[in-house]
Ligand SMILES: Cc1cc2nc3c(=O)[nH]c(=O)nc-3n(C[C@H](O)[C@H](O)[C@H](O)COP(=O)(O)OP(=O)(O)OC[C@H]3O[C@@H](n4cnc5c(N)ncnc54)[C@H](O)[C@@H]3O)c2cc1C
Ligand code: SF4
Ligand code: FES
């Protein structure tokens with residue numbers, strides 16, 4: 183059912199929303215309590231985005247919504263109707279080239295992971311952070327990236343990778 | 355998460371109407387607190403009223419001061435050039451809280467109305483008077499390291515977790531709200547309440563009222579201010595004790611000074627008597643220590659949080675020193691100077 187401003191959609195009704203996901207326009211029927219994270223992973227099979235805590239405490243679920251980094255576990259899909267979503271699967275495309283996004287290349291170059299579970303969130307968060315443009319120093323990168331926990335403790339290399347991309351100006 | 359009706363409001367009138375008509379209805383903005391609490395079954399709204407499309411997403415000049423719309427995100431406020439130059443303590447306090455991602459989603463209205471982080475409040479399996487009135491308070495005599503040392507009651511010892519609100523209290527901002535009977539303005543000092551006999555009520559906002567904006571006063575104390583936040587880890591953690599301090603000096607003499615504490619009470623904590631002790635005095639450590647002593651003389655520690663009393667005393671002195679010296683605490687370099 184289509185959403186009309188001011189009229190309630192009864193619980194258990196599926197509503198129609200449109201999202202552009204990694205450049206592809208989609209029309210979807212969702213239950214209002216579906217989080218963006220569950221929509222991406224369970225319905226659309228975009229399992230690059232990870233569920234770590236499901237409570238905003240780890241950053242593994244970070245995606246870009248209209249270019250802004252958000253925790254997709256705390257966002258209701260229905261509220262993002264009309265938005266453009268970029269997940270780790272779409273980062274390369276955002277980087278413009280045919281290969282990996284400059285951040286992905288730098289993560290490989292600097293060994294910025296161990297198990298890799300936090301990596302999609304780190305990458306999307308770093309892309310969002312670079313676009314925000316507030317961090318300049320290492321201290322500032324660390325603080326701006328504090329919303330992404332890495333249980334393998336790859337922080338030093340993650341900051342190295344981000345610093346590299348920041349300095350080269352190739353942020354995609 | 356429980357099942358709920360969903361209403362997307364296009365106007366403030368529609369939003370207020372949809373709230374009044376729905377059983378146990380809640381507004382939802384950034385969702386960073388409400389969705390979290392719904393996943394724990396702490397909040398079980400029958401209806402969610404999505405207010406993110408209301409035209410309350412701007413920071414406007416009003417009578418020589420700034421009015422911040424309820425939907426302006428925490429990030430937008432913190433990095434706004436006008437806020438940074440005229441109300442830097444607000445920008446700093448916001449940046450001390452949560453993370454980049456969370457601040458991008460969190461709104462000004464939602465931050466005001468975020469709920470306590472008391473462990474028992476979050477845990478359905480334990481007693482909590484705030485979550486279930488009359489069930490008791492698990493934190494009194496329980497695990498209460500993070501709890502309040504001021505203004506507690508025998509029903510609840512929770513703290514309000516916001517950093518932003520501590521700065522707004524020191525600035526003496528006002529909250530503009532609308533309800534079925536029109537608009538009203540609530541001073542920051544009266545917006546959050548003490549738990550008393552009704553810990554289920556965090557604020558004086560009525561259930562059918564919506565926050566429209568936070569209105570700042572003309573004076574922003576850009577010269578002398580700080581937000582000092584002390585916590586278990588250097589980022590992405592709630593305050594154990596925080597202090598927002600603002601000051602106006604005449605040479606080395608204090609003309610005006612205000613300070614509010616976070617992490618120690620059910621609301622940003624101020625002490626008028628202690629603030630009064632600063633006025634007309636030299637901006638020295640002795641002056642600040644006397645005011646800090648006065649504040650903590652009223653503290654009442656719980657079984658596990660006695661350390662907060664001394665921490666608060668020292669934090670007040672340090673914050674007032676930072677403000678007086680014009681060297682506010684950096685929110686990225688965490689060394690405390
Ligand atoms: C892991 C984590 C760490 C955090 N760390 C910090 C921290 O260190 N410091 C800090 O200050 N905060 C912290 N936060 C809390 C965060 O700041 C709040 O969750 C956020 O500010 C809430 O805003 P929101 O727009 O997402 O609110 P929502 O979740 O949308 O709403 C919260 C409440 O406000 C009500 N509401 C929202 N807007 C209005 C309105 N306009 N009028 C009336 N009612 C309204 C809703 O009904 C709901 O009850 C943290 C959160 C998480 C998840
Ligand atoms: S301190 Fe308040 S919120 Fe925590 S358990 Fe007691 S009543 Fe509940
Ligand atoms: S899964 Fe969203 S922050 Fe952890």
Ligand code: FES
Pocket residue numbers: 294295296297298299300301331332333334335336
């Ligand atoms: S690489 Fe394993 S959690 Fe970060």
